Amino acid sequence: MTTSTTPPQSFSRSDIDPYSLDNLLDRSRVQREVRETAPIVYLNEYGVYATGRYDTIREVFADWPHYQVGAGVGLANFHTEKPWRPPATPTETDPPEHDAPRRVLTEVLGMRALRRLREQWTEEAEEVVDRLLAAGEDIDAMADLASAFPLKVFPDAVGLPAENRNNLLAYGDLVFNAFGPQNEHFHSGAARLTELSQWVTTLCQRESLSPDGFGAKIWEASDRGELTADQAPLVVRSLLSAGIDTTVHGIAAILHAFATNPDEWQRLRSEPQLARRAFDEAVRWASPLQFVFHTTSKRVELEGVELDQHSKVMLLIGAGNRDPRRWDDGDEFTLTRDPSGHLGFGMGLHQCVGQHVARLEAEALLTVLIDKVSHIELAGTPQRGVNNTLQTWKTLPIRLTT
Amino acid sequence: MRTTLGGGAETMSPNGFGQAAALRVEAREQVAENIISLTLADPSGNRLPPWTPGSHIDLILPNGMARQYSLCGNRWDTYHYRIAVLREPNGRGGSEWIHANVDEGDILGYGGPRNHFPMVPAEQYVFIAGGIGITPLISMIEQAVRTGRSWRLLFGGRSRQSMAFLEELERYTEHVHIAPQDEVGLLDLDDWIPGLDPGTKVYCCGPTGLLDVVESACRKCPPYTLHTERFEAPAHESSQDRSFILKLQRSGIELEVEPGTSTLDALSGAGIGIISSCRQGTCGTCEVPVVDGIPDHRDSVLDEVDRQAGDCMIACVSRAHTPQLTLDL
Numbered sequence: 001m002t003t004s005t006t007p008p009q010s011f012s013r014s015d016i017d018p019y020s021l022d023n024l025l026d027r028s029r030v031q032r033e034v035r036e037t038a039p040i041v042y043l044n045e046y047g048v049y050a051t052g053r054y055d056t057i058r059e060v061f062a063d064w065p066h067y068q069v070g071a072g073v074g075l076a077n078f079h080t081e082k083p084w085r086p087p088a089t090p091t092e093t094d095p096p097e098h099d100a101p102r103r104v105l106t107e108v109l110g111m112r113a114l115r116r117l118r119e120q121w122t123e124e125a126e127e128v129v130d131r132l133l134a135a136g137e138d139i140d141a142m143a144d145l146a147s148a149f150p151l152k153v154f155p156d157a158v159g160l161p162a163e164n165r166n167n168l169l170a171y172g173d174l175v176f177n178a179f180g181p182q183n184e185h186f187h188s189g190a191a192r193l194t195e196l197s198q199w200v201t202t203l204c205q206r207e208s209l210s211p212d213g214f215g216a217k218i219w220e221a222s223d224r225g226e227l228t229a230d231q232a233p234l235v236v237r238s239l240l241s242a243g244i245d246t247t248v249h250g251i252a253a254i255l256h257a258f259a260t261n262p263d264e265w266q267r268l269r270s271e272p273q274l275a276r277r278a279f280d281e282a283v284r285w286a287s288p289l290q291f292v293f294h295t296t297s298k299r300v301e302l303e304g305v306e307l308d309q310h311s312k313v314m315l316l317i318g319a320g321n322r323d324p325r326r327w328d329d330g331d332e333f334t335l336t337r338d339p340s341g342h343l344g345f346g347m348g349l350h351q352c353v354g355q356h357v358a359r360l361e362a363e364a365l366l367t368v369l370i371d372k373v374s375h376i377e378l379a380g381t382p383q384r385g386v387n388n389t390l391q392t393w394k395t396l397p398i399r400l401t402t
Numbered sequence: 403m404r405t406t407l408g409g410g411a412e413t414m415s416p417n418g419f420g421q422a423a424a425l426r427v428e429a430r431e432q433v434a435e436n437i438i439s440l441t442l443a444d445p446s447g448n449r450l451p452p453w454t455p456g457s458h459i460d461l462i463l464p465n466g467m468a469r470q471y472s473l474c475g476n477r478w479d480t481y482h483y484r485i486a487v488l489r490e491p492n493g494r495g496g497s498e499w500i501h502a503n504v505d506e507g508d509i510l511g512y513g514g515p516r517n518h519f520p521m522v523p524a525e526q527y528v529f530i531a532g533g534i535g536i537t538p539l540i541s542m543i544e545q546a547v548r549t550g551r552s553w554r555l556l557f558g559g560r561s562r563q564s565m566a567f568l569e570e571l572e573r574y575t576e577h578v579h580i581a582p583q584d585e586v587g588l589l590d591l592d593d594w595i596p597g598l599d600p601g602t603k604v605y606c607c608g609p610t611g612l613l614d615v616v617e618s619a620c621r622k623c624p625p626y627t628l629h630t631e632r633f634e635a636p637a638h639e640s641s642q643d644r645s646f647i648l649k650l651q652r653s654g655i656e657l658e659v660e661p662g663t664s665t666l667d668a669l670s671g672a673g674i675g676i677i678s679s680c681r682q683g684t685c686g687t688c689e690v691p692v693v694d695g696i697p698d699h700r701d702s703v704l705d706e707v708d709r710q711a712g713d714c715m716i717a718c719v720s721r722a723h724t725p726q727l728t729l730d731l
């Protein structure tokens with residue numbers, strides 16, 4: 001995709017602000033503006049390049065030597081700015097430093113570990129759903145289901161203590177806000193920054209983790225010398241920052257999708273084997289992770305535009321996941337579609353290492369819901385949450401009919 | 403001669419991204435007596451799956467033999483793999499076949515890359531290579547240089563002429579000790595293993611005799627100091643891209659997977675949609691449960707225990723050793 005069709009530097013510019021309140025509450029305007037203006041658009045407000053085209057985003061993901069993550073996957077450029085916390089590993093490290101943490105995580109979250117969890121998580125889902133159904137039909141799917149279920153099973157699997165798990169959501173919210181500009185949305189959470197970071201740092205220590213979870217496995221890997229002792233807590237931390245909010249909002253997205261597409265719910269009930277496809281389609285459709293940044297390692301040409309060394313490139317995952325050049329009726333949520341190749345988990349070297357965990361959580365929950373719930377519908381007007389990076393719901397009132 | 407394997411060797415996924423089941427030989431070079439290096443690329447010019455030092459690929463030869471070769475090229479070049487092949491007249495025939503037959507332009511089936519010999523973080527590295535055992539170490543050296551770790555290499559072989567990559571190693575003379583047997587005799591480990599600084603990792607690859615000696619020399623080192631790689635013959639020899647029957651237990655469907663079609667595409671052709679993502683066997687999205695038959699694993703995802711268990715496979719790249727494969731779908 002490095003063919004030169006336009007002379008260098010004749011790139012398009014836009015004044016749109018992806019982080020204004022309006023545009024965070026409704027992403028469609030930014031998605032369309034950036035994607036349809038040109039393959040590469042320069043955002044005047046922030047001095048970064050942006051792309052919302054499926055193919056271009058994939059190219060950036062695939063070309064990991066030229067588009068790096070070590071300078072931060074948010075707006076801040078670590079070549080010129082000091083990160084607010086030690087960069088995440090493996091998320092914000094490039095090869096070769098990326099190799100060991102990535103390998104350990106891949107192993108810890110591997111097929112065998114997950115197969116062991118499948119049955120257990122389905123039982124847990126059953127408990128959560130039964131409890132909800134016993135309490136009445138109308139629920140806030142955000143708090144009662146989308147947060148409640150992952151906040152139970154995932155921290156258990158990591159081996160975290162049972163107390164204060166809601167703090168994990170607050171922490172994640174803060175981390176993903178910090179990938180954007182230091183605006184009011186960032187500052188509103190930042191008051192708790194020191195407290196929550198310290199709390200999470202403590203959680204990542206060996207002593208805080210039960211001996212059989214993912215966290216302990218990461219520490220064991222460091223005992224075997226597969227990670228350094230400095231890396232181990234950072235790798236555990238990556239589970240806590242990347243493994244909670246994204247899944248919570250992914251599950252909220254699929255509940256919202258079914259509540260607003262009742263036919264698709266009936267279809268899933270008659271073809272339960274579509275559960276996995278349904279979740280990936282929801283991740284494509286809603287893109288819980290809306291933006292991610294890569295940074296050029298050297299001068300490079302992308303879509304006919306010369307990017308200087310250390311330029312930030314903003315990838316609009318949400319826009320690419322609905323790019324009409326790739327998807328027919330991309331704005332529709334439908335189980336007819338094969339959502340394979342969506343960008344919601346990234347792609348290539350840095351593709352989400354926890355994606356199978358997220359799928360398993362969603363699958364367990366859907367399997368139980370398919371069994372017990374005949375209709376899902378909205379029971380009020382859902383309210384969007386505001387986060388610089390994530391697409392979230394604050395409240396999602398739905399009615400579950402048995 | 404032109405070897406074609408895997409039918410068209412290339413299938414296009416529904417979204418138009420190429421999916422290679424094969425590699426094209428871009429260059430064949432004599433790099434030492436009896437050693438050639440092959441530079442390999444995707445036949446349609448796509449990027450290849452990323453790899454890390456210590457990784458190998460399985461080359462699948464037209465006669466059904468599968469052979470493992472360490473990657474020894476530049477991992478930052480995302481379009482090419484490089485391997486080195488020693489001609490072993492007393493081997494099982496794979497390397498002989500490659501030396502005799504493989505030429506630029508040929509297409510070979512492959513699986514992987516996978517890494518059973520990963521480089522772990524360390525303060526410093528001691529590399530010990532015997533003969534062709536230099537291949538996985540050469541990219542580890544590059545990595546040690548890149549990360550600014552101190553390192554030393556002890557490289558033994560029969561004679562200088564039989565030792566590959568000497569030229570590449572020339573720029574590191576102060577780190578490298580070349581010890582051809584016809585000049586200095588057998589490798590002397592006394593200056594290398596005893597008294598290692600703490601935080602040192604030893605990486606050794608070469609003939610079994612050398613590995614045994616190094617292993618016993620390292621017996622007194624702290625645990626996990628020594629990392630070795632022994633190439634073992636894959637459990638299943640015949641890995642050709644022949645067609646096989648896929649039986650889907652739950653839906654009662656039976657279908658044939660032709661050479662050149664991936665299991666994944668055959669499934670989706672039959673209306674069984676499996677979610678996929680990378681289509682290169684690297685992400686694990688397209689895993690399917692296997693209930694009967696022996697999968698021919700060609701992915702980079704499953705570990706050895708999963709592969710042996712044989713109860714799942716990665717549908718975008720893997721095939722079957724048995725004429726039939728039954729899936730729990």
Ligand code: FES
Pocket residue numbers: 677678679680681682683684685686687688689701703716717718719
């Ligand atoms: S699609 Fe990624 S491993 Fe098959």
